[in-house]
Amino acid sequence: MTITPPGLGVFEALESEVRSYCRGWPTVFERARGSWMVDEHGTSYLDFFAGAGSLNYGHNPPPLKRALLDYLERDGVTHGLDMSTRAKRGFLETFRDLVLRPRELPYKVMFPGPTGTNAVEAALKLARKVKGRGTIVSFTNAFHGMSLGSLAVTGNAFKRAGAGVPLGHTTTMPYDHYMDGKTPDFLWFERLLGDRGSGLDQPAAVIVETVQGEGGVNVARPEWLRALARLCRRHDMLLIVDDIQMGCGRTGAFFSFEEAGITPDIVTVSKSISGYGLPLSLCLFRPELDVWEPGEHNGTFRGNNPAFVTAAAALDTYWSDDALARQTRAHAQTIEAALRDTAAHHSGSAYRGRGMVWGLELADPRHAGRAARRAFELGLLFETSGAHCQVVKLMPxxxxxxxxLDHGLRIAQRAVHETA
Known part of the structure; x- marks a missing residue:
C-alpha cells in the first residue's frame, strides 16, 4: 500500500515537540467510524489503538451519536460545572441501575474533572484526608497519569523525570510476577509494614491496576489481587483500583476487578466511560469515605453534560445485557491464539493479556517499534508499551x-514477522 505524504507543515511549525502518537502515524486523519479511521487522502486504517482505551465502543457509535446530536439540537446544557442537570441525573440513574446495583456496589460518585489523572488525584487526596496519613503505596511499572500526584505513583522513569521536582510521599512495591516467582507474594511489603525500624510510614492507601496497560500489559492474577485486598484490610489501608484504561468492559466485565471478586474502597474511571471519546472521569468510593466539605475539591470542567448524555446511551446500548462481555471473551480467545502462534516464531518473546487488551513482548526492544511502523504502512494502528517500548499492545x-479482528491480527503478525 502506498501512503501519500501528508501536509504536516503546520503541525511541525506550531505544535509543541511534546506530541507523540502523531509521529508514529504520520498522516492527517479526517473521519472515523466503528473500527476504522480514514485520512484526508482516503486511506483507511484499522484501529487497534482505540484512543488508548477511550473508544471501547469504536468511533462514532450511531446510538451515542444520535443521542448527542438530539441533545445539542434542543440546546441542552453543555457546561454547568457541578450544577444539577437532566443530563447528569440521567447518567447517574442509568449508572446506578445498570452498573452499581447489579454488582451490589455501594459507591458514591464524584466528578473530579474531565481526565483520568483528575480522578487519580482526587482518589489520593481523599485517601489521605480519610486516613490522616501521607504515604501511598504503588507498584513497579504502574502508570496513573501525568499530573504531579499521579506521576508520584507512576513507575516509568522517563515520565517521572518530566515532573521537574521531587515526587514524594509514595513507596513502590513489586507488582505481580515482578520477582519471577522467586519470593512469596507481598513478603517484602508485609515485612516493612510489620517492622517499626523499616522506615515505611503507615500508608493511607495502595493504588493498583489489575492490568498494567502502559507498563507492558502486565496481568495480575486474581489470587494476587485478593491477597492484596486482605493485606490492606489487615493493615488499615484503603485499596484504590485504577480502572481508567481497563474498565468499561476492556477485560470482559464492566470493572476489571470483578473477576477477582474484590470490592475496592475507591475506584477511578475515565477514558471510555463517556463512550464517545468525550472527556469525563469518575471517582467512586464507599459512602463512609465521603468526608469532603462542599467545594473542597472542585474544577471548572467537572460537569461535562454532553459526556453524560453519551455515557448514559453507552450503558443503555452495551450494558443492559451480557452480550458485549460474552463477545469480548470470545474475541480474547482469538487474539490469544494469534499471539501464541506469533510468539512461537520469535525466540525470547512472550504474550499476555485479558479480554481485549493483549501484549506481545519481543526480545529486541526495538522490534516492537519497527513492527508498529510496518503495521501502519499496512493499514493497522497499534501502539507499543512497557518501560522500553518492547511490547506490541493490541486494544481493538x-x-x-x-x-x-481476523484481518487486523493477520496484519499484526505480518508486521512482526517482516521486521524481525
Whole structure:
C-alpha cells in the first residue's frame, strides 16, 4: 500500500515537540467510524489503538451519536460545572441501575474533572484526608497519569523525570510476577509494614491496576489481587483500583476487578466511560469515605453534560445485557491464539493479556517499534508499551467484528514477522 505524504507543515511549525502518537502515524486523519479511521487522502486504517482505551465502543457509535446530536439540537446544557442537570441525573440513574446495583456496589460518585489523572488525584487526596496519613503505596511499572500526584505513583522513569521536582510521599512495591516467582507474594511489603525500624510510614492507601496497560500489559492474577485486598484490610489501608484504561468492559466485565471478586474502597474511571471519546472521569468510593466539605475539591470542567448524555446511551446500548462481555471473551480467545502462534516464531518473546487488551513482548526492544511502523504502512494502528517500548499492545474496540479482528491480527503478525 502506498501512503501519500501528508501536509504536516503546520503541525511541525506550531505544535509543541511534546506530541507523540502523531509521529508514529504520520498522516492527517479526517473521519472515523466503528473500527476504522480514514485520512484526508482516503486511506483507511484499522484501529487497534482505540484512543488508548477511550473508544471501547469504536468511533462514532450511531446510538451515542444520535443521542448527542438530539441533545445539542434542543440546546441542552453543555457546561454547568457541578450544577444539577437532566443530563447528569440521567447518567447517574442509568449508572446506578445498570452498573452499581447489579454488582451490589455501594459507591458514591464524584466528578473530579474531565481526565483520568483528575480522578487519580482526587482518589489520593481523599485517601489521605480519610486516613490522616501521607504515604501511598504503588507498584513497579504502574502508570496513573501525568499530573504531579499521579506521576508520584507512576513507575516509568522517563515520565517521572518530566515532573521537574521531587515526587514524594509514595513507596513502590513489586507488582505481580515482578520477582519471577522467586519470593512469596507481598513478603517484602508485609515485612516493612510489620517492622517499626523499616522506615515505611503507615500508608493511607495502595493504588493498583489489575492490568498494567502502559507498563507492558502486565496481568495480575486474581489470587494476587485478593491477597492484596486482605493485606490492606489487615493493615488499615484503603485499596484504590485504577480502572481508567481497563474498565468499561476492556477485560470482559464492566470493572476489571470483578473477576477477582474484590470490592475496592475507591475506584477511578475515565477514558471510555463517556463512550464517545468525550472527556469525563469518575471517582467512586464507599459512602463512609465521603468526608469532603462542599467545594473542597472542585474544577471548572467537572460537569461535562454532553459526556453524560453519551455515557448514559453507552450503558443503555452495551450494558443492559451480557452480550458485549460474552463477545469480548470470545474475541480474547482469538487474539490469544494469534499471539501464541506469533510468539512461537520469535525466540525470547512472550504474550499476555485479558479480554481485549493483549501484549506481545519481543526480545529486541526495538522490534516492537519497527513492527508498529510496518503495521501502519499496512493499514493497522497499534501502539507499543512497557518501560522500553518492547511490547506490541493490541486494544481493538470491543465492538470490532470477527472479520475485522481476523484481518487486523493477520496484519499484526505480518508486521512482526517482516521486521524481525
Amino acid at each position: 474496540p470491543l465492538t470490532v467484528t470477527t472479520d475485522e
